[in-house]
Amino acid sequence: MSLLNIFDIANSAMIAQSKKMQIHASNLANSDSLTSKNGKLHPYIAKKVILEFDNTKKSIFGGVKVKEIIENTTPLKKIYNPNSPIADSKGFSEISNVNIVTETISAIAASRAYQANLEILNTAKTMFLKMLTIGQ
């Protein structure tokens, strides 16, 4: 039933986009955070979501799924901040590579994509209800 598949497709896309929103929100919230690795403090590294075509149904139509969450490879910036707990002997410390502007815009894009899929769900629902009126 192809109309019912649309619900699955839109659902998978909504899950993927909300996961993306979640990662962007986490990046924004942690833009000043430090993480501890092997007992040493490091600045927070921005995360990125990679999406992938979901062909679990062996069909050319399919939804979308989160392939992996990778770390952003943008190099860390160094600023002069002698008060930082991770400052080196000259007073320079690395800061997180979270770009506030990029993150905010990506979050808006993800939310728009979510809305687009919600519209699809509504349209599919209307079509389905219309289909049920055949012969009445």
Add this chain to the structure above:
Amino acid sequence: MFNKINEAFDLNVYLLNLYSRRQELLASNIANIETPNYTPSDINFFETFQKLTKKKTCQPISNLYITSAKHIPISDSKKLNNNNEIIDKDYIIRKNKTDIDTEKVNFIKNSLLYQMNIVILNSKFKNIMNVLKG
């Protein structure tokens, strides 16, 4: 006579199947709008429809027998089931660029065409009922 009634709905069956397939395809395109290396696809509606209506492949009914001379024989012409054929990748064209606006416009357009078809189908039913009731 009943055969005629069956055939009257053949066209709508094709169209509804095609529209719902295309709807699924477009939904898949919109869902994968941010997927890297995804090639969006679409159905070439005009060509597909022509191919499907030309190719009236019929499978004979084997499990029905006439046990009385007064039974009405089963006619050879049957409606074709185009469901499996649309899954066939021949009818699907691959595009190389994803454009969310085009996809969304196509999606809405397709949904309206689907609903229009249902309205036509319903009015056909009404016509037939009018004829039958006299």
